[in-house]
Amino acid sequence: MEKGKLQEYWKINLGYLIGLLIAWFVVSYGFGILLVEPLNAIKLGGFKLGFWFAQQGSIYIFVVLIFVYVSLMNSLDKKFDVHED
Amino acid sequence: MDVQMWTYTIVGATFLLYIAIAIWAKAGSTKEFYVAGAGVPPLMNGMATAADWMSAASFISMAGLISFMGYDGSVYLMGWTGGYVLLALLLAPYLRKFGKFTVPDFVGDRYYSNVARTVAVICAIFVSFTYVAGQMRGVGVVFSRFLEVDINTGIIIGMCIVFFYAVLGGMKGITYTQVAQYCVLIFAYMVPAIFLSIMIAGNPIPQLGMGATGADGVYLLDKLDGLHAELGFAAYTSGSKPMIDVFAITLALMVGTAGLPHVIVRFFTVPKVRDARISAGWALIFIALLYTTAPAIATFARLNLIDTVSNQSYAEMPEWFKKWEKTGLLAWMDKNDDGKIQYLGKAANGGDAFEGGKPAFTKQTGEYGQQLMSNKPTDNANELFIDNDIMVLANPEIGNLPNWVIALVAAGGLAAALSTAAGLLLVISTSVAHDLIKKQFNPNISEKSELLYARIAVAVAIVIAGYFGINPPGFVAQVVAFAFGLAAASFFPVIILGIFSKRMNKEGAISGMLAGLIFTAAYIVYFKFVSPDMNKPEFWWFGISPEGIGTVGMLLNIAVSMIVSRITPEPPQEIQELVDSLRYPKGAGEAVDH
Numbered sequence: 001m002e003k004g005k006l007q008e009y010w011k012i013n014l015g016y017l018i019g020l021l022i023a024w025f026v027v028s029y030g031f032g033i034l035l036v037e038p039l040n041a042i043k044l045g046g047f048k049l050g051f052w053f054a055q056q057g058s059i060y061i062f063v064v065l066i067f068v069y070v071s072l073m074n075s076l077d078k079k080f081d082v083h084e085d
Numbered sequence: 086m087d088v089q090m091w092t093y094t095i096v097g098a099t100f101l102l103y104i105a106i107a108i109w110a111k112a113g114s115t116k117e118f119y120v121a122g123a124g125v126p127p128l129m130n131g132m133a134t135a136a137d138w139m140s141a142a143s144f145i146s147m148a149g150l151i152s153f154m155g156y157d158g159s160v161y162l163m164g165w166t167g168g169y170v171l172l173a174l175l176l177a178p179y180l181r182k183f184g185k186f187t188v189p190d191f192v193g194d195r196y197y198s199n200v201a202r203t204v205a206v207i208c209a210i211f212v213s214f215t216y217v218a219g220q221m222r223g224v225g226v227v228f229s230r231f232l233e234v235d236i237n238t239g240i241i242i243g244m245c246i247v248f249f250y251a252v253l254g255g256m257k258g259i260t261y262t263q264v265a266q267y268c269v270l271i272f273a274y275m276v277p278a279i280f281l282s283i284m285i286a287g288n289p290i291p292q293l294g295m296g297a298t299g300a301d302g303v304y305l306l307d308k309l310d311g312l313h314a315e316l317g318f319a320a321y322t323s324g325s326k327p328m329i330d331v332f333a334i335t336l337a338l339m340v341g342t343a344g345l346p347h348v349i350v351r352f353f354t355v356p357k358v359r360d361a362r363i364s365a366g367w368a369l370i371f372i373a374l375l376y377t378t379a380p381a382i383a384t385f386a387r388l389n390l391i392d393t394v395s396n397q398s399y400a401e402m403p404e405w406f407k408k409w410e411k412t413g414l415l416a417w418m419d420k421n422d423d424g425k426i427q428y429l430g431k432a433a434n435g436g437d438a439f440e441g442g443k444p445a446f447t448k449q450t451g452e453y454g455q456q457l458m459s460n461k462p463t464d465n466a467n468e469l470f471i472d473n474d475i476m477v478l479a480n481p482e483i484g485n486l487p488n489w490v491i492a493l494v495a496a497g498g499l500a501a502a503l504s505t506a507a508g509l510l511l512v513i514s515t516s517v518a519h520d521l522i523k524k525q526f527n528p529n530i531s532e533k534s535e536l537l538y539a540r541i542a543v544a545v546a547i548v549i550a551g552y553f554g555i556n557p558p559g560f561v562a563q564v565v566a567f568a569f570g571l572a573a574a575s576f577f578p579v580i581i582l583g584i585f586s587k588r589m590n591k592e593g594a595i596s597g598m599l600a601g602l603i604f605t606a607a608y609i610v611y612f613k614f615v616s617p618d619m620n621k622p623e624f625w626w627f628g629i630s631p632e633g634i635g636t637v638g639m640l641l642n643i644a645v646s647m648i649v650s651r652i653t654p655e656p657p658q659e660i661q662e663l664v665d666s667l668r669y670p671k672g673a674g675e676a677v678d679h
Contacts, residue, residue: 010668017174024170028163033332036156040323046296046304051322054159055151055380056292059166059373066173066366073178074359082669084357 009080016072020065028058091492092231099269099496100246103262103503107250110258115536118255119186119515120353125260127360131367133263134351136270136504138165138342138368139375140216141223144270144501149473152383152390155313157324159380160331164338166369166376171343171577173365177352179584179667181361186353187512188346188576189520195583196591197660199525204598206520208575209346213509213516214550215568216347220506221554224499230412230478231495237555243503244551251507251514251543256354259507266500271374273497276490277480278378281385284484291381305384312391317433321387327622333633340639341569344577347508350515358670386476389483394426394469399453402426405482410456414472414479416444417455420462424453428469435467444470510550514542567609570631574601574638582646587664593650601642608634 031039032054039050047056077083086094112118125133143165151158183191189209193202221240228239250258278291286294286305298304309321319325342348351368352361393403399417409415417426418438429435439460446456478498481490518539523530530538575598582589582597609631612620622628629637655661666672 006665006669013668020170020174024167028167028335029332032159032163033328033335037323044296046298046306048306048322051156051159051306052296054156055162056295056377058163059377062166062170063366063369063373065170066362066369069174070359070362070366073362077359077670080669082671084359084670084672 005080006082009076009082012076013073016069016076020069024062024065027053027061032058086488088231088488088491089233091488092495095489095492095496096232096499099265099500102265103246103250106261106265107254107258110254110261112253112255112257112536115519115532115539116186117257118536118539119511119519120350121255121257121260123354123356125354125356127355127364128367129260129264130351130355130360130364131369132267132371133260133354134348134364134368135371135375136263136267136500137351137508138348138372138505139270139501140505141220141227141498141502143375143379144274145223145227145474145477145498148379148382148386149476151380152387152476153471153473155319155321155324157326157331158383159324160326160334160338162376162380164335165342166372167335167339168342169365169369169372171339172348172352173362173369175581175584176343176349177361177365178358178670180349180580181352181355181358182667182670184353186350187515187520188349188580189516190524191583192576192579192594193520193524195660195663196579196589196594197657198591198595201579201591201595201598202520202524204595204602205576205579206516208571208602209516209520210513212345212568212572213347213512214546214553217506217509217513217546217550218553220502220509221550223502224506225554226474227495227498227502231492240551240554243499243506243554244547247503247507247510248544248547251510251547252540255539255543256350256511259504259511260354262507263504266504267371269500270497270504271371273493273500274375274378274477276493277484277486278382278385280486280490281389281480281484282381285385285388291385292377295381295384299388305388309384309388309391312388312395313430315433316391316395316429317435318430319432321384327628329628330622330625330630330633333629333636335633337573337633337635337639338569340577341573341635344572344575344580345568346516346572346576347505347512349576349580350512351508382477382480386480386483390471390476391428393483395428396425398425399455400424403483405479407454408482409475409479413444413446414475416446416458416470418458418460418462418468418470419451419453419455420466420468426469427466429465429467434465436465437463438465438467438470439463506550510543510546513546514539517542517546567606570605570609570635570638571602573635574605574642578639578642578646582643584664584667586647586650587661588650588655589646590650590653590656592653593646593648596649597642597646600645601638604641605635605638608638 036050040048042049044052116122189202189205192205224243225236225240228234229236250262282291282294283289286297288294288297313321355361355364439462441460445459447459449457451457522538579594612631
């Protein structure tokens with residue numbers, strides 16, 4: 001495959017990765033650890049928000065992040081014609 | 086039927102199922118043996134990965150650990166799930182495109198070096214053995230508590246079962262057995278959790294029940310914080326560990342998870358690159374089901390425990406209390422002779438009830454029928470000893486659930502331990518037969534004899550693992566930090582840099598791996614073995630505990646690799662082309678043998 005196009009494909013992929021990893025960092029290390037105290041002042045039903053992110057929320061968002069990446073990449077693969085079969 | 090009969094029936098039925106699957110999925114080639122012929126559908130691979138990943142510790146111990154640690158327990162919840170995001174985004178698709186059998190294969194080929202391959206093989210074997218010994222012990226513990234056979238007999242039965250399906254079926258047998266084991270373990274975990282959630286929070290979904298109100302209209306977590314304050318424990322919803330340590334441990338566990346060879350190898354078994362991405366997603370869904378339920382169980386169990394025991398008289402304790410007392414997971418020492426159980430934390434003059442860690446029963450019973458101990462009492466007011474493991478194991482009894490549920494928990498614990506053990510044993514055998522014998526000593530070996538070596542290696546590994554299970558080295562608990570620390574400081578950076586930096590060469594990779602490994606190992610050995618009495622926050626570097634030091638090891642590895650690779654020659658042209666080809670999915674054939 002053509003070199004320039006491949007580089008473009010890789011650049012877009014890196015862009016997706018950076019965006020999703022920022023989200024990954026923010027929900028776990030940000031909301032669940034670094035900002036846990038201030039967020040705990042907010043209540044989500046019976047949960048303090050920071051505590052909820054640390055024990056529940058971050059895990060749900062991890063799952064969502066993976067599926068978002070899968071769907072972004074599947075369409076990117078098609079667009080650049082690097083998909084399998 | 087009584088509990089015993091139910092347990093024999095359910096455990097027996099699940100074992101028959103595993104054996105039947107093994108016979109059906111017999112491996113005929115090395116490719117089937119190592120990577121299940123790279124033909125596992127992604128959904129099933131996700132399930133198998135989940136079972137592979139969730140060990141006896143996740144199933145039996147984690148909820149209990151969180152129950153005692155409160156917010157601090159979050160390090161395990163985030164740490165053992167967040168790694169899958171890294172796997173799906175940064176590792177799995179590229180390693181699948183690479184299309185060989187093992188992690189050392191990748192390291193050896195990408196860094197065109199047998200030295201790098203050898204370092205990787207040694208790490209893989211060490212990490213896997215560390216882990217597998219704990220699983221065998223878990224099998225023994227479940228057998229002895231539920232079937233009342235001797236721990237050693239339990240381990241031998243477990244060894245025979247794993248022997249059968251791992252030796253016969255290799256990865257193919259293991260994968261399909263793990264799918265069945267996932268179903269057993271998740272069912273066994275959810276049923277008591279749902280019952281408890283209905284009972285305590287009036288909500289059948291434990292994840293929601295945890296944030297709901299109890300019968301008295303007070304939010305469960307608020308009530309728990311109140312009880313903790315009253316009894317002198319640190320608040321449940323805010324931790325007592327320093328923030329930097331929580332951060333470092335979580336990161337070390339995440340990165341370690343993504344670097345564990347038995348997890349990575351699962352992504353070699355799917356047919357396509359895009360299957361590798363999505364199967365990481367399925368795996369995390371299946372894992373998240375248990376991992377989001379665990380903190381709910383932790384909350385319910387903690388409330389229930391305090392409610393049942395605190396300041397109540399021993400004579401009125403329910404039956405489960407006395408039953409579990411016999412196993413040594415619970416013990417009560419009536420220090421003030423009032424016949425009531427005082428359960429207190431440090432802030433209310435509590436602490437360890439007695440010296441010596443575990444209760445040493447004298448086989449005599451005291452005034453109220455309690456088991457007496459020869460341990461020396463401590464001078465604080467706490468009288469109760471509780472082992473973490475009891476929270477999950479005794480849950481069905483605490484909740485007064487039917488006998489078949491108790492039997493189900495036994496089968497679930499066994500499924501969790503066996504599935505993880507099998508995955509690890511396969512990594513060990515592949516490392517020996519493929520990475521050492523074929524790649525280093527005898528490249529001309531025929532496929533048939535390689536397969537034979539692989540089977541012999543599994544068999545030998547099972548025997549060694551069983552030996553460690555029966556004679557556990559005193560350091561099993563300590564070495565878990567080792568497994569994650571080493572995976573984080575060695576495999577993860579070396580793989581990531583191999584994919585994302587074309588400039589990374591063998592000099593950089595080898596020196597980085599060695600720097601990360603030696604630093605991490607030295608730090609852990611120093612605080613865990615050389616001077617354990619210095620293992621306190623005031624002596625730790627930057628306040629980071631040995632559990633979290635893998636994070637620093639990983640950063641060190643990356644820094645050293647980057648610097649060394651810039652001052653040494655760049656990798657050969659064909660390696661740079663290999664890296665280019667990893668970066669897009671097209672042309673990923675089935676996993677091939679060179």
